[in-house]
Amino acid sequence: MSLFKCKICCHKKLSLKSWCKECNKLFSLVQKNLGILGLGQMIDALIATGIPKDRIKKFLESDPWGQGSILDQITAQLTNNLASGIGVKGADVSAQDVAQQRKKPLHLASQKPIE
């Protein structure tokens, strides 16, 4: 019998599905709570599953659809919820924007010189 590797956390698994059952569990938790829980609460909920933290970390850092990591997608969603909550228009943030800002925070600066 051969073992397969999960696409997300690289953990060995028995089934042919591309994601292991732990990653599926984490993902359904994220889907269910997106826009309901804040980032800290979301991480708490993921840790509360009892799944090892290193696998949760890999899950959050994975980019299964090439649209930015799961963590960046959660952050983008929270940012958009917040912006629309306070009435900011046309400020849709994508997971790619979040990744860009995380890597190059100085790019967030406006063009106005610091006085």
Ligand SMILES: [Zn+2]
């Ligand atoms: Zn996995």
